[in-house]
Amino acid sequence: MNWQWFHRLGSPRWFYEKTNTWIPWLMLLAWGGLLTGGIWGLAFAPMDAKQLDSYRVIYIHVPIAFVSMACYYIMAIAGAIGLIWKMKLPFMVMKAAAPLGFALTVMVLVTGAVWGKPTWGTWWVWDGRLTSYLVLSFLYLGVIVLQQAFQHRDTADKASAILSLVGTVNIPIIYKSVDWWFTLHQPASLKLTSKSTMDVSMLYPLLIMIFATYIFFTLILILNTRSEILRRESRSQWVKDLALGKSGNGNKEESGK
Amino acid sequence: MSKSPSLFLSTFKRDLTLAFRHKGEMMNPLIFFLIAVSLIPLGVGPEKALLMQIAPGILWVMALLATLLSLDNLFRSDFDDGTLEQLLISPHPLYWSVMAKVLAYWLATGLPLVLLSPLLGVMLSLPSTAFIALCLSLLLGTAAMSLIGAVGAALTVGLRKGGLLISLIVMPLFVPILIFGASAVQAAARGEVFDVQLAVLGAVLALALMLAPVATAGALRVSVNG
Numbered sequence: 025m026n027w028q029w030f031h032r033l034g035s036p037r038w039f040y041e042k043t044n045t046w047i048p049w050l051m052l053l054a055w056g057g058l059l060t061g062g063i064w065g066l067a068f069a070p071m072d073a074k075q076l077d078s079y080r081v082i083y084i085h086v087p088i089a090f091v092s093m094a095c096y097y098i099m100a101i102a103g104a105i106g107l108i109w110k111m112k113l114p115f116m117v118m119k120a121a122a123p124l125g126f127a128l129t130v131m132v133l134v135t136g137a138v139w140g141k142p143t144w145g146t147w148w149v150w151d152g153r154l155t156s157y158l159v160l161s162f163l164y165l166g167v168i169v170l171q172q173a174f175q176h177r178d179t180a181d182k183a184s185a186i187l188s189l190v191g192t193v194n195i196p197i198i199y200k201s202v203d204w205w206f207t208l209h210q211p212a213s214l215k216l217t218s219k220s221t222m223d224v225s226m227l228y229p230l231l232i233m234i235f236a237t238y239i240f241f242t243l244i245l246i247l248n249t250r251s252e253i254l255r256r257e258s259r260s261q262w263v264k265d266l267a268l269g270k271s272g273n274g275n276k277e278e279s280g281k
Numbered sequence: 282m283s284k285s286p287s288l289f290l291s292t293f294k295r296d297l298t299l300a301f302r303h304k305g306e307m308m309n310p311l312i313f314f315l316i317a318v319s320l321i322p323l324g325v326g327p328e329k330a331l332l333m334q335i336a337p338g339i340l341w342v343m344a345l346l347a348t349l350l351s352l353d354n355l356f357r358s359d360f361d362d363g364t365l366e367q368l369l370i371s372p373h374p375l376y377w378s379v380m381a382k383v384l385a386y387w388l389a390t391g392l393p394l395v396l397l398s399p400l401l402g403v404m405l406s407l408p409s410t411a412f413i414a415l416c417l418s419l420l421l422g423t424a425a426m427s428l429i430g431a432v433g434a435a436l437t438v439g440l441r442k443g444g445l446l447i448s449l450i451v452m453p454l455f456v457p458i459l460i461f462g463a464s465a466v467q468a469a470a471r472g473e474v475f476d477v478q479l480a481v482l483g484a485v486l487a488l489a490l491m492l493a494p495v496a497t498a499g500a501l502r503v504s505v506n507g
Contacts, residue, residue, distance in 0.1 A: 107499075159453050166450035173440050182503040183436045187450055190432055190496050194454050197485065201457035205464065 034111035036253040037262050043246050050243040057236025065229035072226075078142040083230055085135040087237035089157065092128035093195075095121055095241065096160065099167070100192040103185030113249075115181040116256065118188065120248035122167045124241070129161035152206030156199050163191045177256070289377045292368075296385035299358075306354060307389050310347040311397055317343050318401045329406050336405035337415070337466035343401075344394055344419055345455055348426045351390045352451065353444045355382065355434040356501070365438075369505055375498035383431050383494070391423030407470065414469030414479075421482040422462040428486075428493040429454050435500035458485060 065083035072079040099121040106114035136154050137147045148154070167184045174180035257263045300307055321339050322332060359365040359382075368378045398419055399412050407415065433451035437443030465478035 159456050162453035166453060169446060169449050170436060173437070173442075173446055179439065179503055179506075183500065186432070186496055186500050186503065187436060190429075190454065193488075193492060194457070197457045197488075198453070201460045201481075205460045 034109065034113050036113050036116065036257055037260075039113055040250055040253050043250060047243070047246065050239055050246070054236055054240040054243050057232055057239060061229045061232030061236055065226075065233060069226050069229050070223065076142075078139065081135055081139040083233045085132065085139055086230065087234040088128055088135065089132045089153075090234055091237050091241045092125055092132055092157070092160065094238075095125035095128060095245075096163065096188070096195065097192065098245070099125060100185075100188040103181075103188045107182060107185050107189075112256075113253075115185070116252040117245070117249050118185060119171060119181070120245055120252050122164055122171065122184070122188075124244060124248060126161055126164035126168060128241075129157050129164060132157045133161065150206070152203045155206065156202045159198050159202065160195070163188075163195070167191070286377075288371070288373045289381045292378050292381035293385050296382050297388065300385060300389035306351075307393070310351040310390055311393055313350055314343055314347040314394060314397060315401065317346065318405065321405070332405045333408060333470070336402065336407040337411065337470060338463045339405060340398060340401060340407070340415065341419075341422075341459055341463040341466065344398065344423065345426065345452075345459055347394055348391065348423060348430060349448045349451065351386075352430040352434045352447050353437075355386050355431060356438040357434075357443075360438045360505070365501065365505055369502060375501065376494045379431065379435075379494040379497045379501070383427050383497075386431075387424055387427040391427050392420075394423055395419045407466075408472075410472055411466050411469040414465045414475045417479055418462040418465040418475075418482060421479065421486050422458050425458055425482065425486040425489045426455055428489040429458075431497045432493055432500055435497045435504060437504075438501070439504035458482065461485070 062083065066080050069080070069083075071077055099118050102114040102118040102121065105111065106118065133154065136151075136157070140149060140151075140154075141147050167188050170187055171180050171184045174183060254263055254266075318339060321335075325331060325335070356365060359368075368375065371378075395416055398415050402412055402415055430447070430451050433447045433454075434443075436450065437446050440446065461478045461481045465475040465482070468475040468478065
């Protein structure tokens with residue numbers, strides 16, 4: 025069958041030129057969604073009966089928590105594709121995703137602490153979810169540190185791909201064990217009020233925020249990947265042309281290695 | 282491929298012989314375990330009730346750190362003298378040679394740790410009901426940690442300063458083992474049953490037995506070729 029599209033995906037140049045047209049649209053969707061959901065959630069959604077206004081952290085905390093977990097899987101899957109099909113681009117996506125994921129987990133922890141202060145009375149509790157995200161941030165750190173430790177780029181790519189795959193197997197186990205550890209150690213009164221009973225007027229802005237955060241994440245991941253592409257392909261002709269201001273699109277000449 | 286069992290045995294015997302010839306290297310993690318655990322009462326005070334309460338966690342964390350300390354040696358000398366390359370180009374599956382090396386490594390470092398732990402338990406006034414749990418959980422736990430740690434050792438063997446890096450990339454992966462291991466000892470100290478925790482540790486070990494040598498083999502190929 026026609027597998028050309030798949031192999032073309034592996035070409036950094038194709039990706040770079042293709043995403044030129046995506047970026048404005050993604051930017052529009054992301055900012056539109058973030059502004060709509062953010063203003064709706066922070067200013068117009070009704071106040072919570074027990075937590076008052078402090079529950080509004082949910083509109084930032086929960087979407088980032090979703091995305092930071094998804095980011096690890098994107099990183100690991102990209103690494104696996106790179107290892108299996110020996111393509112250049114997935115490794116660049118993987119490298120771009122690691123610091124992004126780390127930043128996201130840090131944001132989850134910070135917003136969680138901000139939310140914890142009024143609800144639980146302290147900045148930090150060893151809550152099951154917070155602890156899992158702490159460990160997740162350590163996993164991201166491991167991949168970043170390993171990536172930077174190698175002189176040779178190919179080795180660094182493959183090594184961190186293997187590490188992120190090993191981490192993928194571990195994530196569900198870590199998540200479950202921390203959850204179990206938490207229920208054993210902490211009284212149940214600290215648990216968050218159940219979210220399934222959330223009112224629609226609170227739920228809609230949250231859904232918009234989750235959607236917009238995913239789009240925003242995609243946008244940043246693409247931008248990070250693009251700068252990684254330029255860094256790695258800086259010796260190829262098309263990047264040189266791009267830097268010199270020559271239009272790469274209408275140019276028929278083949279890129280020299 | 283028919284010679285794989287004999288390759289497994291000869292790698293295993295060679296590694297064990299080497300380990301016993303370097304007794305100093307073998308003793309270092311044990312001495313670390315001993316000294317580090319002795320520092321805890323000096324830091325938190327000699328009250329028996331307090332020590333009794335924190336003993337399971339302390340013993341487990343220190344055993345984990347002692348394991349991390351010795352991980353760097355797992356492939357280092359073989360990498361330096363070229364034995365690793367010979368293993369890589371041999372026609373036998375790398376899974377079994379990795380398994381043999383990890384098994385020999387565990388017998389030389391993990392098992393002595395398990396045998397030493399009751400003594401340290403006495404020093405931290407661990408209740409006598411918890412000693413069996415301590416030994417059994419460490420037995421399963423150190424084996425699983427050796428297997429998972431081998432992946433980290435294989436990933437960093439090509440780097441000159443791999444020592445600290447191994448700890449950074451491997452420690453988060455040890456979290457489930459630490460949680461269930463320490464919890465088994467805590468449950469036993471309170472006089473409760475601890476078979477659930479041991480079962481989970483066994484499950485982690487089984488999973489590690491299946492997957493970790495595969496990842497280690499892949500990591501060795503990357504490290505040696507790169």
